[in-house]
Amino acid sequence: MINIALQGADFFAYHxxxxxxxxIGCRFLVDIAVGFEPVTDLKDGLHNTVDYEKVYTIACEEMKIPSKLIETVGQAITNRIQNKYPFVKTIQVTIKKLNPPLTGRVAQSSVTINYPPTT
Known part of the structure; x- marks a missing residue:
């Protein structure tokens, strides 16, 4: 199994x-990990692997769409990665909302979406 990951992708968004x-919007950090078995030998090319630049683009596009719940955004990112790379075995998307508007100081709130879902 090969794993690719993006850690701490920083976005300003309106979720x-x-x-x-x-x-008002706020800052979010997004971590994405994708595990897969190559369909064929990688041969030092992007066509048989998960391109983390494309994964980042998916995250950028979804973070631009305002949502009430960051769970919705995390699931949308997960779904698009699945659709783009049907050979993936695992996906984990974590979205951290920095300084959430609560009555006390909290560094971040977060949600994690796993594919396949863990039980």
């Missing part, structure tokens, strides 16, 4: 349940 969050 949040409350209208103020969708107006």
């Amino acid at each position: 949040g349940f409350y209208p103020e969050e969708q107006k």
Whole structure:
């Protein structure tokens, strides 16, 4: 199994349940890990592997779409990776919302989406 990962992809986005969050926006960090078995020998080319530049582009595009729940964004990223690379075996997407608007100081809140789902 080969694993590729993006860690700490930094985005400013407008996700949040409350209208103020969708107006003000905040910073998010996204971690994505993808595990796969190569279909054929890699031969030092991108056509038989998961291209982390394309994975990053997927994350960028989904982070631009405001959502009430970061779970929704994480699932959308996961679904698009599955569709783009049907040979993947595992995907883990973690989205961290920095300084969430709570009554006390909290560094981050986060959600993790796993494919296949863990039980």
